[in-house]
Every structure is written in C-alpha cells, then in structure tokens.
Amino acid sequence: MISCALIEDDKNTITMLKSIIEENFDAINVIGSASSINAAYELITNTNPTFIFLDVNLEDGDGFEILNKFNSPKFTVIFITSYSKYAVEAFKFSAIDFVLKPFSPSDIIKAVNKVIQEEHKNYLEKITTLYHNHTSGQKKIILSNSDSIHVVSLEDILYAKSDNSYTTFFTIDKREILVSKSLKSFDDQLSSYFFFRIHQKYLINLQHIKKFNKRNDEIVLINDTSLPVSQGKKADLLHLLKSSS
Template structure:
C-alpha cells in the first residue's frame, strides 16, 4: 500500500515548505492535495483517503478538531503543526500526541513522517485524539494519557492525588485509592504538569496541590492529602508549598 499525504494548512508559505521537504526526502510519497478550511479539508480527506495528514490546528474558518468531527472515521495518522502559545502546547504533551511547534526544522518534519509511516495501534491513537480535543475544548478539565504494558489510560488531572517515583517508573495515586504505574520517570511528569497545579514537594513525590488537606510545618514537614496519606516535604520545597497556600488567601 502506497503512502499518501495531504496538507491541511491556511498559510501558503507553510504549505510550500512542507511540499519542498516531502519532495526532497520522500520522493515516493504522493502529495494528494492541500486545503485551508473545514469543508475543503473534509472533502479532500474523504476523496483521497490519505495515510498521513500534516494538520495545522488553526484554519481559516475554525479548527482541525471540527474537521475530525465531520469525518466518519479517522484511519490516518496526523502530524500536528501549531504556532499556539504554551498553554496549547501543554495540551499536546499531556495527551501524548506528537506535534511540531512552528517554525520547525526540516529534520523535524522528516522525523515525524518517518514515525507516522510506522505501524500504529489505531484504537490507542483515537483515544489520544479524543483526549487532545477534550483538553483544547475544556482546558479547566484536562486529561492525561498514561501508557502501561496492558493499556492506554485516559485520566482526568483532577483525579490524581499524587505521583510517586519508583526507580525509572512513576506510580499515579488516584481518587478511590486506585493506582497506575507507567514506565516514565517522575521528572518527566514534573515538567509536564507544572502548569496544572502540581508541585514537586520531595525527590520522590509530585502532588496535586488541590488535593492537599493540611500542611504540617514542623521539623518533619509533611502534607496530609485528601485521601489521608502523608507526603514528606523537603526543606527546599517548603517555600513553594507556602506560596500556594498564600495564594489561596487572596
């Protein structure tokens, strides 16, 4: 089966840049066409049945998600491109969806196309798209995708009580005392969730600040979480925790 690409983009310069890169590095891939608005994008995708879509989020008359909503099935891989601000980039990251932040290097698009050409799990991919769309439409109720050996879990951020380091793994403690273990380090999630009311309070703990019930500031400082568990707070992080409580007073 041959690889076919379409480009959904409302910036002519960006379209020509993508065309040039694809022609140079993937001469055997056919570019089936381009579109810059919702209706033409839907028609192009349904007509050509592409393998890969290079998809800008912002179109002339709406967003890429409106295009996806109008399609009966998503049976292609997407290379997202965006010039959005940081809050939107976070939506991509916590949904575990790959994207290119404009302006991107030629090598970045080449790498993304190579990755897209590899076989994927369609069911998992659709779940990621759903989580991404949710995070853009409802930024106050974000979801994160968590991979385990058995499944791909879609979890609301507000369900997470804390995350705990376990060597190179991270254990997510959720409401109702359920847990999910993923094969990524706590450092990865510290960076990922730092703008969503999560704080690294200890070498081994990243907590959801909204789930704190009490901050015990004594010699052995610790947090009492809403599930009654106690989480140690390192000396270096006491001020960060206090900043959060000071903010609540205003």
C-alpha cells in the same frame, strides 16, 4: 504506499512540507493539499490518506472542525500550529505529535517517523482526549503503559511517585498507573496546573492536601496518605499554601 494530505492555508508552508517529505520519505506519497475546512473534508474523504498535516487555524475556521466531521477517523494527524501556549500544552497532554511554527526539516522528519510508528488503536483514544482538552476547561492526560492507555482527569490525580525512570500515578478512585517516563517529565508538564514536587520522589496535586504536619515535615492528602517534604521544597510549599488560602 503511505499517503499524506496537507491541510494548510499558507502556500509557502505547503511547499516546504511537500519538499521535506519527498526528500526524506520515498515511501510516502503527498496526495494533495487543502486550505479550507470543506476542501479538506472532501480531500480526505476522496483520497483516504494514511495521515495528514493539519494547521490549527485555517482561513475559514478551526482545524478541529475537520476532525469533528469523522466519527472514527482512519487517518493520523500531525498538527502544525503557531497557536497559544494552552493549546500546545493540550497537545502534549494528549500525546499527539505537533510541530510548532516556525519549524525545521528535522522537526517534520521526527514527527512523521513517530506517526508512522503509532498504533491506530491507541491513536483514537488520543485524538478524543485532544479534542476534549481543546474545548473543555477540564484537562485530561494520557498515561500509557504496555497493558493499557489510561485517560485521566488531572483533578483525579492525588500524587505521582518516582522510581528511577518510571512513575506511578495514584488517583482518587484508588488506581495505581505505572508509566515508563521519569517524574521530571511530568513535573515539567503539570507544574502549571497546581501540581508541586515536594520531594525528589513525589509530585502532588495541591488541590488534594488535607494538612501539613510541621513537626515531621509531611503532607497529608485527602485519602490520609502521608508524604515527606524535603527541606529544599518546604519554604516554597508553605508559600504556595498561604498564597492559595
């Protein structure tokens, strides 16, 4: 039997979560709830749940403090949060499931299904990266493929190249990481972090531009890679380069 613990300081949210799980997942047993860090630690230690719902903001502190008490957590986490945008973005970078308040039953069902299917070996990498993104100014991203899980600092990415529904990331240390996600999904995710889509096929890290060749409309990166800039993106790119200089 799969077991679940609810770490949340709002009684109405606990009641709603318990109801949604019991109505939609016969194989999941809700083994208890806790509203504080110490009570949550005791509940998890005593019951060993398969996964937990964890509110980011508890009555006595930060929900991340609970995770920090376990050297190698054997449970998976679904975060519940009404937290600020940067925290939600950190969750996305780490590929951890989260539910944003106010949530619907379908949000909970979708998150639970994803966590049930999560491989534990992958999860430990993701939870470490999540904690790093929450506590550090240096952002990292999880890039997963069939062979490996890569934890990459955003500042180490030179550019990404689209190949239909696949994306290849090129890094400063000469790695090429192929991911089965579209470039558009990464464009949406990284645009707030000084990344810019210069062409239908290319997303670049603006911090690593060496020069822009106006004659042939090409960006040259610090490793001397030349990439084309589309006419539709040229004006916006020049504006960004001038405003950042």
